[in-house]
Each structure stands twice: as C-alpha cells, then as structure tokens.
Amino acid sequence: MPVVSVSMPEELLERLDAHASAHEYSGRSEVVRESTRSLLEAFEDDRFEEGPLAGTVAVRYDFGTPSIERRVAELRHEFDDAVAANDHSHVADCCLDLFVLEAEVDAISSFVEKLRAIEDVERVDYSLVPLNGRDRSTDG
The missing domain is CATH 3.30.70.1150 (ACT-like. Chain A, domain 2)
Structure with a gap:
C-alpha cells in the first residue's frame, strides 16, 4: 500500500489518536482510510x-x-x-x-x-x- 504524508495541527492529531484508541483502531492510518472513504461516498446515494x-x-x-x-x-x-x-x-x-x-x-x-x-x-x-x-x- 502506498504511504501518504499528511500535515495537520497538533490538536487535530491528538484528537485523531484519542479516537483511534477509544474505538480500538489499529492506528492512525486505519482512521484516515475510513474517514477518506466516508468523505468520498458522502454524496453517492441513489436517492439523490x-x-x-x-x-x-x-x-x-x-x-x-x-x-x-x-x-x-x-x-x-x-x-x-x-x-x-x-x-x-x-x-x-x-x-x-x-x-x-x-x-x-x-x-x-x-x-x-x-x-x-x-x-x-x-x-x-x-x-x-x-x-x-x-x-x-x-x-x-
């Protein structure tokens, strides 16, 4: 899998890490992948x-x-x-x-x-x- 570097404010990174830990993700990458999928699929609804x-x-x-x-x-x-x-x-x-x-x-x-x-x-x-x-x- 390709590696992507992302810059973000320290506060956002801390929230990302806390979310990953609280929801038992394997790490930051898994949270970012899931978030990216959600963002890209947000408007892909047959009703629309x-x-x-x-x-x-x-x-x-x-x-x-x-x-x-x-x-x-x-x-x-x-x-x-x-x-x-x-x-x-x-x-x-x-x-x-x-x-x-x-x-x-x-x-x-x-x-x-x-x-x-x-x-x-x-x-x-x-x-x-x-x-x-x-x-x-x-x-x-």
Whole structure:
C-alpha cells in the first residue's frame, strides 16, 4: 500500500489518536482510510440521482478572517443559481454562514467540497432532502 504524508495541527492529531484508541483502531492510518472513504461516498446515494434536492449547509470559521469570508462570498456568487438563501452570523468568536440550496446532487456536492477546501474553514455540515416526493433525508 502506498504511504501518504499528511500535515495537520497538533490538536487535530491528538484528537485523531484519542479516537483511534477509544474505538480500538489499529492506528492512525486505519482512521484516515475510513474517514477518506466516508468523505468520498458522502454524496453517492441513489436517492439523490433522480431530481432536485433541498440542502442546508453550515460553515464555521474564526471571526476576523476576511480572506475566508471573501472566499465564502465568492462561492455564494459562483453558485448563485443553486443558493436560495443565506445568512452570515457571529456566534461566540466564530462566523457562521448558513446556506439553503435547491439543486441537483452534483451542484450541492461541489459547493460543499469547495467550502471544505477553503484553508482555515473549521467545519462544514450539510443536510439533504429530496424534492421528488421521497421523505428520506441525510446529514453529513
């Protein structure tokens, strides 16, 4: 198996090690492999192949980081056709952007992944609901 080197903050590495230990993983690599599979499969759900979805996306990052805020705003404009609503709030010492999207799975997936790729974005969470009459949803 190829070896991959990954850089991460010390605090995240400590959390990774604690998670591996608490859940009896053989080590960091096993946790990273499982996490990678989950990330790559997040939008591979048959329920989402047949029509538009409603999605909510929450993005958290440090307050006072205009470069992140600017990049999030740029993505909002890039996905203007998909974004039905959005709100920017300050919660504790963080910025929290909330988005409501209406689009096909590929557009929502691309939006979420581009948000996650912004350096120093702390967290991106989403929830999807099919708009084709099915009543199932998923969170990620």
